[in-house]
Structures are given as structure tokens and as C-alpha cells.
Amino acid sequence: MSAPAEPAQLTARTVLEIADHEGVVLEAYLDSVGVWTWGVGVTDASGHKVGRYVDQPATLEHVLRVFEWLLRTRYLPAVLTAFAGHDLTEAQTAAALSFHYNTGAIGSAEWVRLWKAGKVDQARVAIMNWSQPRELIGRRKCERDLFFDGRWSSDGIVGVFQVQKPGYRPIRPKPTDLRLAITRAIDDGTRAA
Template sequence: MTEARLSERTLLEIADHEGVVLEAYLDSVGVWTWGIGVTDDSGHKVGRYVDNPSTLERALEVYEWLLRTKYQPDVLAAFKGIALKEHQLAAALSFHWNTGAIREAHWVQLFCKGDVAGARKAIMNWSTPREIIGRRKCERDLFFDGRWSSDGDVLVYQVRKPGYQPVKPKPMDLRLAVRGALERAA
């Protein structure tokens, strides 16, 4: 069985759900976050980016590294013995990046047992908070139907202070930058 590899489409898909903020900000529940949804829980300390914006290249480098070294091994272990297609790996990585719960997710267990219909329904049990429902539907449609939702344009935000909230999103085509990050990691 060939190991699934990160692709440009995969990185863009997840980044499209997350957005990019090059300076640390407080997320909707007050957790310091940076880059493409990176928090301290990932093992990369984001406090260094408070009032200290990074480059896009650095944000993509850390993002790719975390996906490859921390999140992808968990996803592959959860689907042990199943050769995931590119779109399935992308959807499962997006889910795990957002929830950190790929190993506990009932939908994964159902899929591994061959209950595709049950898994398709159960992925939507992970729809809290309410603003995550759109993302979860995209992950479902990608995993089960191969429907990608990203076109390469990702919203890049500024940080408004003193509240450290992301504001003024502008779409940016990240295809070349993501391709560069993958090439540097190879």
C-alpha cells in the first residue's frame, strides 16, 4: 500500500477553511492562534507572533510541517489498512486539523468497518459550534464524493488591536506559495 502524501490541493483545501493570519490573534473562544489555524496545542508556540507578524512563507512552512509530521500520521493510523485517495486524505486531515479527534470520531470507525452511509451521516455529528457546519459539509462532500471546494484563493486577514481580532480579509491566490512550501519540504 502506497503511503498517502500531502498535495498542493490538500494544503489549499484546508487553508481555505482556516484562512491566513500572519500575526497572532485571539480566536472565537479566546485561544491565541496564528498562521493557518495553528495554536500552541500543535506544539508550535504562537505567542512569538503577538505584535510580530511572520512572512507568508514561514506560516506555510510551519503549516505543511505540522500537517506532515503531526496530523497526517494520526489520520493514517485511524484509517490503518485503508489506502486513502487524495480527496479522502485531504478531508480527513481537514477534520483532524479542526477537531484533533480523528481517532475518536465515530464516522471514521464506521467507514473503516465498511458502513459508508453511516459514516457519511455521522461526520455531521461534529457540527458544533454552529459556524463549523459549512466546513463539515465540505469535508463530507470531499471525503465521500471527491468534491473539492477550494480554488486556490484563500482569505488573508489583518489583526485589529487591542482585541487581537482578525479583520479585513482579502483573497490571495496561494497556489505558488503552497507549491514552494511543498518543494522546500521535499
């Protein structure tokens, strides 16, 4: 297969799919292993410092602009590199990007190598090897079904969580339609690029 003529662009559907897996939190919180996190699963490892959002909620628009920027500039290039020489559908790009956003391992994941070698059935099984802790099983199944079968799991309604203090844990997600807000974030990112 030949490489696409132009690099894949982020679509609203892709961004919504990943946001749905992650959830949205407008201020900094401690994740399940005690790492300060903010927005749509953003940690300091991304290059965006999240400590500034402790007790300082951001707007939903700001959260989504940062998320779109990180996906476009930090994560999508690695996905495209990992699949260089292979055309990906929108669904495959979204699934691989979701996997990479969550694991950071698109360049070393065996399932990617197997798929590129045409061993599709083995790749379908191997993606599930990335299901630890157990809370990730549902997400991996969604990514598997999206990559191999084109089945999207998000309808655009994403949980926006509050932060319970003093423990700084996310609670009580409010289902929120993010379709228009994510389209705006992508448009803002495209104009800024």
C-alpha cells in the first residue's frame, strides 16, 4: 500500500471518540495512580503543565483546544509514522490514535506490526494484550472494534466530571454534547496551524 498523499487530519468524530474514552475534567485532579491530570486525560508528560489547573478550572473551550492541539501535534504524527506506507481509514486512524493517546506505545505495540504484516486475526487478538489495569478492557474492546470493524462507540455525548476535594478525585460526570465544541476546537487548531 502507498502512503496517503496528505497526512491524515483530525476529524470531529475522531476527537469525540477519544474524549468519550477519557472523559473531561475542567480542573486538575489525581488519577487512579495519583498522577495530576487535567482536561481530557492530560498530564505533565504531554508537555502541557497541568498544575496550573489545581483549584483553577478552565473553560470547556480551553480544555478542548489543548486536547485537539496535543492530538494533532504530539500524538497523530507518531501514529502516522507507525503506519507509514499503509492507508488508514478514518476509523483506523481514530482507533490507533486513541490507543496511542492512552498508552504512548503505538511505535512498539505488537498488534501494529502484525496488522502491517497482514496478520489481521493475530493483530485483533494482540491489541487486547494492552488491557492492564482491568479498567482498560472496555476501552481496548472499543479500539479493537473500531480499528478492525469500523464500529464507532461515541455518540458525541461525553462525561464532564466535577472534582471532589480534598482528595481531588473526579466524580459525578454530567453527560454533555460536545459535538459543536469539538468542531470549533478543530477549526481553531486548523487556523492556528
